[in-house]
Amino acid sequence: MNNNKLIVSYAPHWHDGSRISTRNINIMIAAFPALIVGVIIYGMPALSVVTLSIGSAMLAELLINLVARKELSIDDGSAAVSGLLLGMLLPASAPWWLVVIGAFAAIIIGKQLFGGIGANPLNPTLIGFAIIMISWKGHLNFDEALLNYDPGFVMAYPLAALKHFGVAATDKYDLMNLLIGKQSGGIGAVCGLGLLIGGIYLILRGFIRWEISLSFLVGVLITAFLFNIANPEKYASPMFHLLTGNVMLGAFFLATDDTTSPVNFIPMLIFGLACGIMTVLIRCTGLYYDGVVFAILLMNIINPLLDKISPKAIGKVVENA
Amino acid sequence: MIKKSFLGLKKPELKYRLETLPFEDIPTPGEATVFLKKPNGKLREELFKVGDEVKTGQKLLFSSDSPEYVISPVTGKISSIFSYSDAFGQSYDGIKIESNGNDDWDDQFTGKATLETAIDFLEFAPGKCSFRKFSDTPDKIDTIIINGMDVDLGITVNQEIVKTNSSKIKEGINSLKKITGASNFILAVPETLSKEAGSAGATVKTITATFPNALPVMIIKNSLDKVVPAGKKPEDIGVAVISAESAVTVGEAFATGKIPVTKALSVVGKDGKATNVKARIGTPIGDVLAKCNVALEENDRIILGGPMMGTATYSKDFPIEPNTDAITVQSESESAQVSDYPCISCGECVRICPAKIQVNLLCRFAEFALYEDAERYDLDSCIECGLCAYVCTAKRPLLQYIKLAKHELELIKLSEAVNE
Numbered sequence: 096m097n098n099n100k101l102i103v104s105y106a107p108h109w110h111d112g113s114r115i116s117t118r119n120i121n122i123m124i125a126a127f128p129a130l131i132v133g134v135i136i137y138g139m140p141a142l143s144v145v146t147l148s149i150g151s152a153m154l155a156e157l158l159i160n161l162v163a164r165k166e167l168s169i170d171d172g173s174a175a176v177s178g179l180l181l182g183m184l185l186p187a188s189a190p191w192w193l194v195v196i197g198a199f200a201a202i203i204i205g206k207q208l209f210g211g212i213g214a215n216p217l218n219p220t221l222i223g224f225a226i227i228m229i230s231w232k233g234h235l236n237f238d239e240a241l242l243n244y245d246p247g248f249v250m251a252y253p254l255a256a257l258k259h260f261g262v263a264a265t266d267k268y269d270l271m272n273l274l275i276g277k278q279s280g281g282i283g284a285v286c287g288l289g290l291l292i293g294g295i296y297l298i299l300r301g302f303i304r305w306e307i308s309l310s311f312l313v314g315v316l317i318t319a320f321l322f323n324i325a326n327p328e329k330y331a332s333p334m335f336h337l338l339t340g341n342v343m344l345g346a347f348f349l350a351t352d353d354t355t356s357p358v359n360f361i362p363m364l365i366f367g368l369a370c371g372i373m374t375v376l377i378r379c380t381g382l383y384y385d386g387v388v389f390a391i392l393l394m395n396i397i398n399p400l401l402d403k404i405s406p407k408a409i410g411k412v413v414e415n416a
Numbered sequence: 417m418i419k420k421s422f423l424g425l426k427k428p429e430l431k432y433r434l435e436t437l438p439f440e441d442i443p444t445p446g447e448a449t450v451f452l453k454k455p456n457g458k459l460r461e462e463l464f465k466v467g468d469e470v471k472t473g474q475k476l477l478f479s480s481d482s483p484e485y486v487i488s489p490v491t492g493k494i495s496s497i498f499s500y501s502d503a504f505g506q507s508y509d510g511i512k513i514e515s516n517g518n519d520d521w522d523d524q525f526t527g528k529a530t531l532e533t534a535i536d537f538l539e540f541a542p543g544k545c546s547f548r549k550f551s552d553t554p555d556k557i558d559t560i561i562i563n564g565m566d567v568d569l570g571i572t573v574n575q576e577i578v579k580t581n582s583s584k585i586k587e588g589i590n591s592l593k594k595i596t597g598a599s600n601f602i603l604a605v606p607e608t609l610s611k612e613a614g615s616a617g618a619t620v621k622t623i624t625a626t627f628p629n630a631l632p633v634m635i636i637k638n639s640l641d642k643v644v645p646a647g648k649k650p651e652d653i654g655v656a657v658i659s660a661e662s663a664v665t666v667g668e669a670f671a672t673g674k675i676p677v678t679k680a681l682s683v684v685g686k687d688g689k690a691t692n693v694k695a696r697i698g699t700p701i702g703d704v705l706a707k708c709n710v711a712l713e714e715n716d717r718i719i720l721g722g723p724m725m726g727t728a729t730y731s732k733d734f735p736i737e738p739n740t741d742a743i744t745v746q747s748e749s750e751s752a753q754v755s756d757y758p759c760i761s762c763g764e765c766v767r768i769c770p771a772k773i774q775v776n777l778l779c780r781f782a783e784f785a786l787y788e789d790a791e792r793y794d795l796d797s798c799i800e801c802g803l804c805a806y807v808c809t810a811k812r813p814l815l816q817y818i819k820l821a822k823h824e825l826e827l828i829k830l831s832e833a834v835n836e
Contacts, residue, residue, distance in 0.1 A: 099712050099713055099714045099715075099716065100714055100715060101712075101715070101716055101717060101718055101728075101729070101730050101731070101732070102715050102716070102717050102728070102748065102751065103717070103728045103729065103730045104717065104728050104751065104752070104754070105503075105728070105754075105813055105815065105816040105819075106719075106721075106723075106724060106725050106726055106727065106728075106802050106805075106815055106816075107723060107724045107725070107752060107802030107803075107805050107806050107815060108717060108719050108723045108724075108726065108728065108744070108746060108751055108752055109418065109569075109723040109724060109752055109806055110752035110753070110805070110806055110808075110811060111418070111419055111420040111428055111806055111807050112419040112420055113420050113424075113764070113807065113808075113809045114809065114811070115757065115760060115809055115810055118762075118809060171757075173760075210758075211758065212757075212758055212760055213757075213758035213759050213760040213761060213810075214758060298425060299423050299424075299425050300422070300423060300424050300425070301420075301423070301424025301425045301426075302424065304763075305425070353760045353761055353762040353763075354760050354761045356761075357763075358761060358762070358763025358766045358767070358774075358776060359763075359766065402774075405766075405772075405774050406772040407772065408646065408771055408772050408773045408774075408794035408797035409633070409637070409643060409644075409646070409770070409771040409772060409797050409799075410633075410643050410644050410645045410646040410647075410648070410771075410796075410797050411646050411794055411797055412645050412646055
C-alpha cells in the first residue's frame, strides 16, 4: 500500500454546509424585490445611495481590519448587508457625505468597536442610521428631502401626515398603493409587498427566524388596534401602521439580525412582540414619526436578558430550589 | 455528508442506516497491536517483554497490582513494545504481537460465570463493556439496557447482531442476570427489528431511527422516562447501557470458556457504501480497508467510529480496538472544515441541541478558557453528539470546545484534590 498523508480532525466530521457568507448573500438576494421597486420609483439617485452605502460599509470594514491587523472579514458579507440595509432606510436624496458617515458609523461604532462580527450588542445598521437621523434631521425628514420628486402619487410622508393632521389625513392613502410601494419613505422600505416576499423567502430557507418577524407584525397590529379603538380620530388603523414607515423592513430584515436577537423560542416571541409594541407606542405617543429604529435598538439592549429565559438543560440539577 | 436542505426552516434530521448487512470475515493478521493503558505516573512492571510467547486470550497485565490489562488476540511472539498517547494525552504501551498463524488458547479464563471473572477477563472483550461499574456502584444496577443500535450514523453492527443472533443475546442476558443480579432487561431496537428482538427474552423498546436517539442518555430518557442528572453516569440512577455486541460477547465467553477476540464492525467507504466485517482485535485498519476495497488517497480522513462522534486517526497502521464499531473513510471534499470565526449567535446550535444547552454561550466561555463559567452553562449536561458543530453557521469546532472544557475541568479538579 502506498503511504498517503491523512488529515486528522475532531468530531463531528460532517457539516451541513451552512456558511455566514451564504446567509448574508441570501439576505441581499431577499432584499432585491423591495430594492428594485425603490429604484424604479426614485430612479438612479436611489441606486447610487444604496451602492455608495454598501461600498462605504465594506471599505470601513476593510480599513478597520487593516488598522487592527485582524484577519480580513469583508468576505463574510456582513458589512455589505449592513450597508445595504442602511441604504434601504435612507431617502433617495441623501447626500453622499451623509451616506458615507452613516455607513462608517454603522461599521466602526456599531460593530467593530465592540470587537467585530458577533460581538456587537446593537444592530450596526440602526446605530449608523440613528446617528445620522439625530444629527441631520433635515436630510432625513422625508417631506423635506423628497420635495423635488413627483412620481405620480401622494408624496407626503404618511406617518408625518398622520402625526400632524390626524387620521383624516390618511384617507388619501390607499392601502393597496402603500403595499406595492406607492408612498414616500426610505428607498427599500416603501414596498411592503417586496419586503414580504423577501422575508418569506428568508424564513423558508431558514436564514431568519419566523418567530421574530411574525411576533413583530402581531405586536404592531395589536397595539395599533388598541390605540385605534380607543380613539379612532387620532390613531390610525392597524393596517396603516403595518404598511407605512419601516415596519416591514424592520420585521424581516432589521429585528432578525442574528447577533442582536434572542435564540430561544419564548424570548424570540417576546422580542418581536415588544419591538412591535414599542414601534407603535413611539409613533402614537412619542416625538418621532416612525418608531421602528428606536424600538429595535431598545430591544437589542434587552436581548441578553431575554435570552436568560432558556429551557432547562437535560439533567440539570437546580440548586436552592 | 448530508447537507442542509434548500428549505432550511425544518430542522435537519440525520437518519440512522437501517439496512443491515451480513458479516464478512477478515483473516487473522500477521501482526496484531493492542494498547495497554498506563496509569498516571506509574512504571510498567516487566511482566512481559519483547520476544515473549503469548497465547490467544492471554492476559497481559500492566503491573501485578494494577487493574489495567489487555487480552492478546493472537498466538505468537511479542515483536515490539512502544509508547503511544491518544488525543487527550493519555499514554499507552503499544504491544505488537507477531502471529504464528495458529490459535493456542490460554487457559487462565475458566468460564466461571461470576462478576469477578468478568471484571478480570472481559473488560477488553469486543464491545469493551466495563463490568467494574456493576461492582463500583453503591446503589445496585437493576436495569440493563441492551442497545440494539449503534450510536453513530452509518453503522449497523448491533442491528445486524439483533437481526441474526437474538438467541445469543438471550444467552448473554442469562449470563448477565447471573453475574450482575440485574432483573430488568430492555432491548432497544429500531422499528424494523422489533420482530427479531422479541425472541431475545427482554422487554423490547423501539427507538426512532434519528440521530442522536441511540445515545445511552437519550435511550434512557425516551424508553425509561428517566433523566440522568448532569455530570452523572447512567449507573448512578441504577441503569447500565451496553451494546448488543457486548451482551453476545458475555454469553459466548461463559458458554465456550474462551474470551472472544473478534470484533464486528462496519466499514463505510467514501461513497457511503457500507460493508460489515468481523476482524481480530489488533488488525491494522489498512488490512481491513484493503479487504473491503476502500482505496485511500492523499488528504483523506480515516475515522474510527461514525461521522458525528468518531475519532480521526493519522495512520492506517492503527489497530482495530475492542470498541472500534466502524471505520469511516472520507475524502477531503466531503469532510467538515472548521474555522476560528467568532460566534454570531444565530442560535442554530441552541435549537438543535438534544440536551437543551445554550451552546452559543457555553462555547464562548470554553473558547476563552473560562471553564468554570462554562460549567455553569450546563457543560455537564452535554451528551457529546456533535449536532451543534454540524449545524454551526460559523463552522466553529463546538464539540471540541466542549470536550476541551470538560478535560481541563477534570485536570483542575484532579490538581485540587492532590493539593488538599
